[in-house]
Amino acid sequence: MNHSPSPQGGDVLLSVRNLSKRFHTASGPVKAVEDVSFDVGRGRIVGIVGESGSGKTTAGRCILRLVEPSEGEAVFDGVDLFKLPEKALRAYRRRMQIIFQDPYSSLNPRMRVGDIIGEAIDTHGLAKGAARQARIADLLARVGLSPEHARRYPHEFSGGQRQRIGIARALAVEPELIVADEPVSALDVSVQAQVLNLIQELQKELGLTMLFISHDLTVVEYLCDDIVVLYLGRIMEQGPSREVYANPRHPYTKALLSTAPIPDPTVRRERVILQGDIPSPLDPPSGCVFRTRCPFAIEACAKAVPPRESVSPSHSVACIRQAELATLATQKVTA
Amino acid sequence: MAAVLSAPSPLTATLPEDVVLRAEDLHTHFIVGERAAKSVDGVTLTVRRGETLAVVGESGSGKSVTSLSIMRLLAHPGRIVRGKILYRMRDGTVVDLATLPEKRMRAIRGKEIAMIFQEPMTSLNPLYTVGDQIMEMIRLHEPVSRHEARQRARQMLELVEIPAAEKRLDQYPHEMSGGMRQRVMIALALSCNPALLIADEPTTALDVTIQAQILDLMRRLQRDIGMSILFITHNLGVVAEIAHEVAVMYAGRVVEQAPVEALFARPRHPYTKGLLACIPNPERDRAADGARLMLNPIPGNVPSVLNLPPGCTYAPRCPLVEPRCEGEAPGLVPAGPGHLSRCFRHELL
Amino acid sequence: MAAVSIAPAPRITTLILQRKTLAIGLAVILAIALFALLAPLIAPYAPNKLSIVNRLKPPSGTYFFGTDEFGRDIFSRTIYAGRLSLTVGAAATVFAGVIGITLGLVAGFFRRADTVIARIVDAMMAFPDILLAIALVAALGPSLATVIVALGIVYAPRLARIVRASTLVIRELPYVEAARALGVPTWRIMTRHVLRNLxxxxxxxxxxxxxYAMLAEASLSFLGVGVSPEIPTWGTMIASGRQYVGQADWMTIFPGVAIILSVLSLQLVGDGLRDLLDPRLRKDL
Incomplete structure (x- = not known):
């Protein structure tokens, strides 16, 4: 389990190992995240992709300890975040931040923009008085707003502008890692592109490491260096995104990529339309959680959770038939 | 009612045989005090028989208000202030939905034109089983017995590929998944065999794999039943998958209408072109060495419907803008075979 | 309709004047408060000045509201009594606020405290207000302070319940999560992010x-378990006028009207504020 593919370029900032999160609900325990392991290289953008119930949001929250994980470890720069007591954790909070999906509920409506960003600065005692004001102005400028905006309230801004404010708040403490939870999903297409550009600029300029949680496969392909595909709380496939997109090995990844709408009516793809619904996380299938919708499922798939199989040093798949299916596909092409 | 319908309509001649619906210079305003929000500000669009017209636009473009205007389901203080909505009934007569009395409109909703929405949970009554709701719909428009209505309801669920249809008839909406509920909504909408289905962002709330199922289902149903679809969406990817024809809306107006291939191959309005450039494209947005290139977003924001710029509403954000655009509003002019553009400079594109 | 107009916020006075019920309510309660505050200047007689000769006189030019069984001026007493009634109401509200808001925030934030607090709050709200107040006053011994404390305790659960329910919602919102991710201490999240939105x-x-507290104070005094009957409050005045109903109705009518007016106007203010502050009608204040 510990031979998780490490990203190209060596230096690992965050290493998640066997992360599990179980919620106890009135209708029974829910395995939101189960045995998830991956590495995030310093300065890289790792996309976590999945549909509803995949546990992608919970995984992100667990790493930041906004939700207490049930098991596993998250080693950030040599320290296991999950073992840190609340007090010691506060110093690490400065080093990792979060950006939210909903630009409306992520800003306190009663606080001025300057106070929203200022709170981050104050909490870690980063600047006072005039220096603090200058820092706020600088942050606003950095995300494409003007210093005068500090005096306004969130409701005076558009969705895209609010998202910029949220980004400025995250950047205020100069973090190394940012968990971006669907940061552009709630925005209009034209605004989405503006914010994606901003995220990239900042990432390059500040050398940020990012965990980019999304259901939008087009955005992830464009933005992310590595990709982790989740389904019902488990990793189906992971690897460098160019490799995974060019050569998806898990039947789920294949289906997902083949059904993502592409804005080009002339593209004729072989579509794999999955049958049925995503099973309830309250009652996940035995063995491989994907088997109930998998077109290639066999009896053995129900027996045991498929182990991770490497297809290249940094690309791995959790499917017992992946090698067999790959040969099948090549045969079909040659025939 | 039969007498009313059989009377020759003076409008019949105005609509080509293959057109089901044509909105002409439609204006829908929301009037609050002295201010009018011009949500729909001169929309012209055409839906042809058996085809899907996708209306695509960002928030505030007026795409949803257009669909509600066609259904005449505008909430107060929304009002159609000008324009025509010509609709060809199944018997061939043409009516103007914009001025039709509410009583006749009621007979058209459901039976001639049906509608499905983004969030099926809010459009289904949580207190009744899905079977009851489909049966009610059928019996509202047709004089059939309960037993017969239930048979039909079961057939409808089978039509939309809901497994174990008989059992599902007795389930409540909350017992179903989002995808199943959207199937039920489609079954409900199709239960009186409408000629036109208006779908307002029907897959936006669904997961990618479920969205693919629903789009597939809608394509198949259209092929089998031959209904026309007015498909409202913000997602150009979905448009490419489902549409025959596309109308692009911006700030209350249709800025471009064209067959889907033509629109994506060569957009003839700077807004459409800008919108396409906003969507990441791995081939376009990667340099030869694999490095990411920046996207080309449209600068600025969508104008407020309370305060639209004079002239072309896109002028403030347009890379092709010239002085004329700011003073004079361009009309929807031909820009190729079956291609309309609301731009003075469409030839430059 | 993403484009919401960004008009400058109208001034608070204009907003109030636009709402008739709120304006009327405010005017009435402010007038009553002003009378009470300026009682020594306005009242023609000392509230406890006895004048046996003038006992049970009906309202007239000399005694606007008549006199009571000891010949004391009802008008002057009503005005002076307003001081006490308003004080009790205000003090009880503040007391209820301190207890209720604290309990509500703690219950909303800490799951373990919640089970205990929610039970107590529910149990207290199951009792009729007055009964609970009588029990508390009886336990603590009747005095002005006890009445305030008792009424504060009686009404605290109402606030606790509202604060708790809203806290449960707000603490799950992304902006609170953002504050936690920043490492903002819990008490600051409670005050800056939760309380400020409540x-x-x-x-x-x-x-x-x-x-309610003013009404309850009057009831307690009327029942003789409130403040000492020597101190004029609207409740004690009605209580003493009770024996003379039919003979000297003015003794009960005028303090009664005072209670009705102030309670009614406060209710109007409350209703008006609710409309004014409703986020669906107005985004911000």
Whole structure:
């Protein structure tokens, strides 16, 4: 389990190992995240992709300890975040931040923009008085707003502008890692592109490491260096995104990529339309959680959770038939 | 009612045989005090028989208000202030939905034109089983017995590929998944065999794999039943998958209408072109060495419907803008075979 | 309709004047408060000045509201009594606010405290207000302070319940999560992020509690378990006028009207504030 593919370029900032999160609900325990392991290289953008119930949001929250994980470890720069007591954790909070999906509920409506960003600065005692004001102005400028905006309230801004404010708040403490939870999903297409550009600029300029949680496969392909595909709380496939997109090995990844709408009516793809619904996380299938919708499922798939199989040093798949299916596909092409 | 319908309509001649619906210079305003929000500000669009017209636009473009205007389901203080909505009934007569009395409109909703929405949970009554709701719909428009209505309801669920249809008839909406509920909504909408289905962002709330199922289902149903679809969406990817024809809306107006291939191959309005450039494209947005290139977003924001710029509403954000655009509003002019553009400079594109 | 117009916020006075009920309510309660405050200047007689000769005189030019069985001027007494009634109402509201808001925030934030607090709050709300107040006053011994404390305790659960419910919602919102991710201490999250967003519902509820507390004080005094009958409050005045109903109705009518007017106006203010602060009608204040 510990031979998780490490990203190209060596230096690992965050290493998640066997992360599990179980919620106890009135209708029974829910395995939101189960045995998830991956590495995030310093300065890289790792996309976590999945549909509803995949546990992608919970995984992100667990790493930041906004939700207490049930098991596993998250080693950030040599320290296991999950073992840190609340007090010691506060110093690490400065080093990792979060950006939210909903630009409306992520800003306190009663606080001025300057106070929203200022709170981050104050909490870690980063600047006072005039220096603090200058820092706020600088942050606003950095995300494409003007210093005068500090005096306004969130409701005076558009969705895209609010998202910029949220980004400025995250950047205020100069973090190394940012968990971006669907940061552009709630925005209009034209605004989405503006914010994606901003995220990239900042990432390059500040050398940020990012965990980019999304259901939008087009955005992830464009933005992310590595990709982790989740389904019902488990990793189906992971690897460098160019490799995974060019050569998806898990039947789920294949289906997902083949059904993502592409804005080009002339593209004729072989579509794999999955049958049925995503099973309830309250009652996940035995063995491989994907088997109930998998077109290639066999009896053995129900027996045991498929182990991770490497297809290249940094690309791995959790499917017992992946090698067999790959040969099948090549045969079909040659025939 | 039969007498009313059989009377020759003076409008019949105005609509080509293959057109089901044509909105002409439609204006829908929301009037609050002295201010009018011009949500729909001169929309012209055409839906042809058996085809899907996708209306695509960002928030505030007026795409949803257009669909509600066609259904005449505008909430107060929304009002159609000008324009025509010509609709060809199944018997061939043409009516103007914009001025039709509410009583006749009621007979058209459901039976001639049906509608499905983004969030099926809010459009289904949580207190009744899905079977009851489909049966009610059928019996509202047709004089059939309960037993017969239930048979039909079961057939409808089978039509939309809901497994174990008989059992599902007795389930409540909350017992179903989002995808199943959207199937039920489609079954409900199709239960009186409408000629036109208006779908307002029907897959936006669904997961990618479920969205693919629903789009597939809608394509198949259209092929089998031959209904026309007015498909409202913000997602150009979905448009490419489902549409025959596309109308692009911006700030209350249709800025471009064209067959889907033509629109994506060569957009003839700077807004459409800008919108396409906003969507990441791995081939376009990667340099030869694999490095990411920046996207080309449209600068600025969508104008407020309370305060639209004079002239072309896109002028403030347009890379092709010239002085004329700011003073004079361009009309929807031909820009190729079956291609309309609301731009003075469409030839430059 | 993403484009919401960004008009400058209208001034608070204009907003109030636009709402008739709120304006009327405010005017009436402010007038009553002003009378009470300026009682020594306005009242023609000392509230306890006895004048046996003039006992049970009907309202006239000399005694606007008539006199009581000891010949004391009802008008002057009503005005002076207003001081006490308003004080009791205000003090009880503040007391209820301190207890209720604290309990509500703690219950909303800490799951373990919640089970205990929610039970107690539910149990207290199951009792009729007055009965609970009588029991508390009886236990603590009757005095002005005990009445305030008792009424504060009686009405605290109302606030606690509202604050708790809203806290449960707000603490799950992304902006609270963002504060936690920044490492903002819990108490600061409670005050800056939660409490600040609860100002309007608390304010609205507080006006209602003010009205209830005044009414309850009158009831307690009427029943003889409130403040000492020597001190003029609207309740004690009605209590002493009770024996003379039919003979000297003015003894009960005028303090009664005072109670009705102030309670009614406070209710109008509460209703008006609720509309004014409703986020669906107005985004911000």
């Amino acid at each position: 100002v309007s519902p608390i304010l609205v509820q507080a006006t209602f509690i003010f009205a």
